[in-house]
Amino acid sequence: MAVMNVNPTRMELTNLKRKLTTARRGHKLLKDKRDELMRRFLDLVRENKQLRKQVEEGISEANRHMAVARSVMSDSALDVALMMPTQEMSLEIEEKNVMSVMLPVFNTKLKTADENDIYSYGFAFTSADLDDAVKSLSDIMPLMLRLAEVEKSCQLMSAEIEKTRRRVNALEHVMIPRYEETIKFITMKLDENERSSTTRLMKVKSMMLEDARQKALAQDREAAAQF
């Protein structure tokens, strides 16, 4: 791993050590976030698959009824029957915060008080199969709404998990090793500087000693000559 391009000074070292602690803490937190998100996501996905299976079965059931209804009624009669719906469905949306992912929560509101008020036509001129079709769709509707909620949540969560996973990996495999290497590099460099200055001092000291010894020797010799 590449060492960062920094000056090997004590100040840089302190800064880097501080950054490394932050990176380690961030890494731990993000890892916890990823694990918790993953746990919830897997629960949600299992529910999603189950719901989807139920909804798909329900809709094909309803479509079968609809096909029968269409075969016994004329197109125009069917159009007329379904043209003006009595019911109107609307949603109130709340948000639920799961590990800083905003998940939607749908609350259904109906226009008419009676939720069975789904037949927008008189029974005189329509086939009973149409009633079946409408009824089976209406039965599956709560599940479909739950499916919408769960599936959207899964979608948003999977995006967030991907992002968090990338961050965790970047910290773990790039940022933290880079800081560690750089800290090691600076420490080595500083130690090396210290050692070289010690040797220099030792060398200077020995040179000075030698110098002094020579001087003393010369003085001695002079004194002996004058004696």
Place this chain on the structure above:
Amino acid sequence: MYKIAAMGDRDSIYGFASLGVSIFPVDDSNEAVKTLRRISENGYAVIYITENLAQQISAELDRIKDNPLPAVIPIPGVSGNNGMGMKQVSRFVERAVGSDIVK
């Protein structure tokens, strides 16, 4: 206050009208993209779309998939179920985990 929409070929979604879901019958993909853009800006929070149509406009669906709203949910149409919805769920798992571990 948000509304619910259903998009797809007319036969597949006609029944939803009686439940109070707004229906938008569309046949070709250009029209579908236009309709989707229009209704997602007009207070529709949940859009059910037939799998066949969803497959045709998957690029557009990918574009809006990370927005918090609307939730676009593929459903089987009259022509049957082509497994796209389930595949999409598997894709979520793949995206989050790296491989599809929920069978």
